[in-house]
Amino acid sequence: MNQTFARIREDAPRQPPRAVHRTDRDQRDKGKKDDRRIKAMRMQSSLASIPYGQRTRTKASMTELESFDQLDLQPTVKSAISAEVLKGMVDIKPTPIQRLAIPALLGQESGRRRSRTETPRSGRQEFLLAAETGSGKTLAYLLPAVNALKQAEANDAEIIAYREAFEKQMAAMKEPGYHGPREFEPHPTMARPRVIVLVPTAELVDQVGAVAKSLSHAVKFKTSLFSANVSAKVIQSTMYSPRGIDLVVATPHLLASMADSDPNILSRVSHLVIDEADSLLDRSFSPVTTSILDRALPSIQQLILCSATIPKRLDYYLAKEFPSMTRITTPNLHAIPRRVQLGVVDASKDPYRNNKNLACADAIWSIGKDAARHEGSVPDEIEIKRIMVFVNEREKTQEVAEYLVSKGIDAVALHRDTEEQRQSEMLESFTSAKPLTAKVSDSAEPPAGRSRRSLPNTKVIVATDLASRGIDTLAVRHVILYDVPHTTIDFIHRLGRAGRMNRRGRGIVLVGKDDRRDIVAEVRESMYMGQALI
Numbered sequence: 001m002n003q004t005f006a007r008i009r010e011d012a013p014r015q016p017p018r019a020v021h022r023t024d025r026d027q028r029d030k031g032k033k034d035d036r037r038i039k040a041m042r043m044q045s046s047l048a049s050i051p052y053g054q055r056t057r058t059k060a061s062m063t064e065l066e067s068f069d070q071l072d073l074q075p076t077v078k079s080a081i082s083a084e085v086l087k088g089m090v091d092i093k094p095t096p097i098q099r100l101a102i103p104a105l106l107g108q109e110s111g112r113r114r115s116r117t118e119t120p121r122s123g124r125q126e127f128l129l130a131a132e133t134g135s136g137k138t139l140a141y142l143l144p145a146v147n148a149l150k151q152a153e154a155n156d157a158e159i160i161a162y163r164e165a166f167e168k169q170m171a172a173m174k175e176p177g178y179h180g181p182r183e184f185e186p187h188p189t190m191a192r193p194r195v196i197v198l199v200p201t202a203e204l205v206d207q208v209g210a211v212a213k214s215l216s217h218a219v220k221f222k223t224s225l226f227s228a229n230v231s232a233k234v235i236q237s238t239m240y241s242p243r244g245i246d247l248v249v250a251t252p253h254l255l256a257s258m259a260d261s262d263p264n265i266l267s268r269v270s271h272l273v274i275d276e277a278d279s280l281l282d283r284s285f286s287p288v289t290t291s292i293l294d295r296a297l298p299s300i301q302q303l304i305l306c307s308a309t310i311p312k313r314l315d316y317y318l319a320k321e322f323p324s325m326t327r328i329t330t331p332n333l334h335a336i337p338r339r340v341q342l343g344v345v346d347a348s349k350d351p352y353r354n355n356k357n358l359a360c361a362d363a364i365w366s367i368g369k370d371a372a373r374h375e376g377s378v379p380d381e382i383e384i385k386r387i388m389v390f391v392n393e394r395e396k397t398q399e400v401a402e403y404l405v406s407k408g409i410d411a412v413a414l415h416r417d418t419e420e421q422r423q424s425e426m427l428e429s430f431t432s433a434k435p436l437t438a439k440v441s442d443s444a445e446p447p448a449g450r451s452r453r454s455l456p457n458t459k460v461i462v463a464t465d466l467a468s469r470g471i472d473t474l475a476v477r478h479v480i481l482y483d484v485p486h487t488t489i490d491f492i493h494r495l496g497r498a499g500r501m502n503r504r505g506r507g508i509v510l511v512g513k514d515d516r517r518d519i520v521a522e523v524r525e526s527m528y529m530g531q532a533l534i
């Protein structure tokens with residue numbers, strides 16, 4: 001991601017080193033090994049395969065794109081990037097997906113169409129932005145959507161007339177002896193947002209909403225967040241605020257129920273973004289997501305789907321429903337970020353004998369102890385390591401977190417019933433890139449008079465990946481896969497919580513006696529080779 005343009009060839013998988021004198025037997029063995037390599041993953045494969053040759057290339061004109069200033073965005077949108085959204089960062093460059101998607105969404109360049117023979121329906125543009133985890137997809141769709149919002153606002157006759165009437169009334173109200181109305185007419189956008197971003201969880205509503213709000217400080221538009229974390233009363237009053245509303249970030253269930261009682265809410269949507277489209281169009285979410293999509297479709301000018309993976313099911317759905325969708329796929333799609341390494345702990349052997357809880361606690365203790373030995377620029381302080389543990393079943397999150405706490409580890413389960421305050425505190429410390437520190441004196445050894453050891457320099461979240469999909473855990477370097485994920489999609493999302501935006505990361509997978517070692521071996525090999533998982 002340090003590179004300044006998409007070099008497909010260089011990004012293609014590394015070849016294993018060639019044997020200099022290869023015998024027939026070597027060749028046969030290699031053939032067998034290759035067959036084996038693809039076999040286990042293929043049996044479980046749920047990812048659509050995207051040949052490297054078909055991934056989106058940047059045009060020569062875009063390869064020199066060194067800064068956001070070179071993009072055809074409105075000046076206020078451009079300045080908001082460094083002044084608000086990526087504040088404090090130096091030498092900001094668009095990431096590969098931003099370089100590919102922003103010009104395409106602005107109408108300057110397009111990716112690969114699914115079918116060359118079909119044209120977009122009735123002027124509507126449809127895009128899929130598919131890029132690896134932590135690669136800046138949020139800005140890739142938000143910047144063009146906000147840009148379009150402001151352009152449309154400047155040309156909207158109703159809004160222009162409203163502004164004129166507003167200013168006239170304001171001036172009149174300042175006159176002495178004014179007796180006319182003191183209330184203003186509601187803004188034409190009241191309960192009629194133009195941009196809607198759908199995300200699967202309340203945490204993501206907060207996260208994407210925070211990016212939208214930081215943009216709105218400089219660009220001036222009205223944005224609101226709707227999720228289970230916001231009270232129904234607040235949601236109702238912001239949607240129907242007489243000041244109007246431009247952009248909504250919501251979970252589909254909440255928005256669908258609002259649209260059930262007022263179908264006009266979806267009547268003016270020009271940009272519908274379905275973020276985490278692999279989740280929002282899977283079996284469980286799909287009915288509610290598509291119900292919103294169907295209702296909003298008549299007014300939509302751009303439909304934007306965004307995802308870190310393209311599961312086969314999503315691939316079929318898009319091919320059937322949106323055959324002319326422009327698919328923008330980065331060279332590294334479906335690969336685990338390059339700077340993440342994967343280690344394996346055999347939890348079936350001594351001393352664990354399939355006690356994965358113990359293996360997990362041990363792994364966390366060794367991360368903590370290691371950090372205590374190596375880190376800490378301030379003499380009496382050590383850095384707190386933030387670690388994510390992933391399990392396959394939601395019920396397991398609580399059990400594992402409680403066990404870790406019993407072993408002196410600061411752990412919390414992330415699921416629907418976790419106390420809201422505790423959950424948001426913990427998530428906040430995982431999403432902030434700022435270093436967290438603890439005093440060296442809070443040493444790992446038990447203080448005099450206390451029997452139990454505690455590990456002061458780690459914080460742990462135990463979750464299923466559904467609970468943390470898309471969460472921008474910039475501070476996470478370590479991910480523990482307590483269970484071997486069921487699919488490569490889950491591998492990508494879980495390991496993708498570390499190593500975001502070019503940071504280093506380490507995954508540790510705990511393999512028990514009934515787990516698929518062959519899958520783990522294949523994932524490791526693909527990661528080593530820099531290849532996409534299948």
Ligand SMILES: Nc1ncnc2c1ncn2[C@@H]1O[C@H](COP(=O)(O)OP(=O)(O)OP(=O)(O)O)[C@@H](O)[C@H]1O
Pocket residue numbers: 085086089092093094095098131132133134135136137138139307308469470471472474496500501
């Ligand atoms: N051009 C950029 N330069 C540096 N940092 C950036 C840039 N664009 C975005 N970021 C930062 O990168 C982080 C990851 O971005 P984002 O959450 O959009 O990733 P994502 O691709 O949506 O990941 P996921 O697939 O896991 O949802 C964020 O903290 C964001 O502020």
